[in-house]
Amino acid sequence: MVKVTVCIGSSCHLKGSRQVVEELQYLINKHDLGDRVELSGTFCMGRCGEDGVSVTVDGDYYAVKPENVIDLFTDVIMKKAE
């Protein structure tokens, strides 16, 4: 199980965490990975200054912009899930 956590605190919300979540949900469904990727949210990861929404994949930190979600998904999440 790959554990993906998206920050849904105020700063990340303004940087597009909703779009990131929606995109991830779309991609997870599209690749039928619902039983291998667990998506969750958390209020603030304490890295509000980063250029992008805070996301962790199995504990590893990434700052992701909504338009770059696809990269995180193919480069990191897909590889782990396979």
Next chain:
Amino acid sequence: MDDIKKRRKFDTKVQYLQYKALREVARGAWNGDLLDKVLDIPNVIIPGNLPTMRCCVYKERAIMAERVKLAMGGDRTNPNVIEVIDIACDDCPTGGYEVTNACRGCLAHRCEDVCRKNAISFDHQQKAHIDKNLCVECGQCAKVCPYSAIVSRRRPCENSCKVKAISMNENKAASINNDKCTSCGACVYQCPFGAIIDKSFILDVIDMIKKSENNTKYKMYAVVAPSISSQFTYAKLGQVVTGILKLGFFNVVEAALGADMVAYKEAAELAEKGFLTSSCCPAFVDYIRKQFPELAEHISANLSPAATIAKYIKETSSPCKVVFIGPCTAKKMEFQKPEVRPYIDSVITFEELQALYDSRDIDIETLEESALDNASYFGRIFARSGGITDAVRQALKEQNITNFDYKPVTCDGIEACRTALLKKSKGVLDANFIEGMACVDGCIGGAGCLTHGEKNKREVDAYGRLAMEKSISDAIGIYNLARAEVPAANEEED
């Protein structure tokens, strides 16, 4: 900052007095020397030997000592969060309606005509007199007198208490009937002598912050009520948020996101059950349970917005502690209820937040701004009367519930709530949703607000329009992430 400028942050000097007690208690708690210094606090706040408020400085200090006690949590054996300081109560007159010497002895005798109890008679000079054995204090005579010669000599506390929980004890001091009191705090704000005060939990909050060891042991979350937009107007909202973080909180979340969640669920619940009352206002809910128990089954099953968001925070971001910061004294009662206790760890008011800032010498006007944006316009306008009504209408629309004929009644203040509930209990209410707010104007009229004013509603609406998310569905789009990382709260209860 000088004394006068600080005082202007509050509506009344009474609030300012209690604020000083809170600030000094908080200072002691941060420094860890409260127990050594607690007996000196009255002398620190009231120095010298010339009285400025009461008959002598010794009485002033004795009352201040009581304020300090309340700032430290008050009488733990009394379950009510609202308490009377007996020695501060000035034993105001209690005569009820009286004819003053402004009575001109006119010929019209409107007062007599309007009195349904025949309680008014006239002496040989045509001056009116009220027979206290007959008078029921309806006040009609005072309304019709062309000279405003009839006045009510009811105590401000009794006057403010529309649920009639305040009476006089054997010493003529105000006394609160806990079986009727809903902890709304109206008397706290109205007593001109500051003799009724809400207990404070600031010591618990400071203790939680200290024990979090800079948010390493657990994270401290502040949930702020949307009415905050009408408060701290001397600074920017983003600075208020930074100030909360400077106090040692890890993150600040809008209670309004909880309101979005509540509106969404409440709309579906309403369409399913056919009749509901809102459950957001703890004083309103308490009032139904105490005065209209037969209607309690119609109270929405939703937790309040604050408890809803707190539950969500505990489910997504544990280990953590959640402190609600708002305008509401009744919230201090609500969070102790078994269904809310697992989610909200403590409650403080905006007044107390100001005291906490100053106890740490945090001048929020000088701080940079932090973001606060979780909710939609509709979640944010819960802070004012009519907000829930609008949000539920919107949530019905967003869920495409079109086969339900929404007929809301918006009750602004506990008297309006009473009228609607009475009608409902008699089966003559032409509505299927009661929005109940115990405070007039809604939460922005709450007793724990620093200031109360005409502009506050506009401030809340303006704040609502600033929200990035425009619809309820968008704001709660993240809600299905609530799959808990850690089993629901309470796991690290001490």
